[in-house]
Amino acid sequence: MASVIRYYEGIGSVAVIGNYLPRLCGIATFTTDLVEALSAEAPDISCWAVAMNDKPEGYAYPGKVRFVVNQNKLADYNVASEFLNISQADIVCVQHEYGIFGGPAGSHLLKLLRELRMPIVTTLHTVLKDPPPEYREVMHKLADISDKLIVMSQKACDFLRDVYAVPEEKIAFIHHGIPDMPFIDPNFYKDKFGVEGKKVLLTFGLLSPNKGIENVLQALPSVIKEHPDVTYILLGATHPHIIKEHGEEYRIKLQQLVRELNLNDNVIFHNR
Known part of the structure; x- marks a missing residue:
């Protein structure tokens, strides 16, 4: 199958920020599947990951993980932004869940993203209807920093528009999806x-x-x-x-x- 992504001129490298296998969590599985699927669909584009660690010793990551961040250490976020800029990634894709980033309501992530010099596409795995003030503030800032927000349900689209006043043109609805598996009765x-x-x-x-x-x-x-x-x-x-x-x-x-x-x-x- 011809790559869909290759028709976007100027994209040679995609960096994905999130958890990564063998860390056990849903975001890790999703991020790993996404990186592998993008790599298979567009082998001419380099797709790799920046992984968030929830323990100092980290994990035995595969080669697709080029950088790791201690999620509770703010200094690591500064170094990660420098690494991403030096790596000349053309797009950064963030897998966002409040709990996988350090700081109040995961606010450490904002420090990293503000320093980046490339477009940012953020996939929102949780969009709260009635957020506490600190969560609302982080979502507002994340929406401002991101060039595009991806959500996986129409209800999340509605929340972004009605609760957080995100412009419609900034929101993309893409179904969650699963890895392509053979059908079994x-x-x-x-x-x-x-x-x-x-x-x-x-x-x-x-x-x-x-x-x-x-x-x-x-x-x-x-x-x-x-x-x-x-x-x-x-x-x-x-x-x-x-x-x-x-x-x-x-x-x-x-x-x-x-x-x-x-x-x-x-x-x-x-x-x-």
Whole structure:
């Protein structure tokens, strides 16, 4: 397939800022998949990453990661901006989630971005409808600094326009997407997980609060009354940050809620 990106003259290097595998988090998976997909789609363009570290020793990153930043060390952000400018990246693509950058509401990132001399495209993984003041301020400044903001839902577009007064022409809506995988009959996996013949609801990814899992569990008894063949699968290990701070307290709390709601026959936890 001919590269779509190659038709944009003057782009020889794309630098992506975010978490990166083998760090375990959703942003790391997304950033890694994005860099690999861009590299495969446009092999004539150099696509590489600046990775955020949440621990001093870092991770055993692959060669695509050319620079690392201690997320809580402001001086690292200054050095990263110098590195990006010297590297002559033509575009910087930021994978933004408040919690992966240091400072109040992740504000350390702003220091890095203000010093850059190339266009900035920022993908927003969280857009808050009712942000605390410090989060609102960071989003306003991030929107001002960025040349383009990418969101993955129409609701996020609405929030940017109505809550943060971002001009419509600055917003791009691109579906989240997944890696291109061969199609496999769903019944194969239903058999594998022991839910053949069932209607399956699925939450997948690292387990952490504020994903609405409790809301699903609370609503499930009413759903089962109408659809008794429903099974809800919670697929994923507990987020490493949650494990570090609280152990498996959150998972245990969810399991207790399942028992209280008499949902043992309709909810399956897969800790993997």
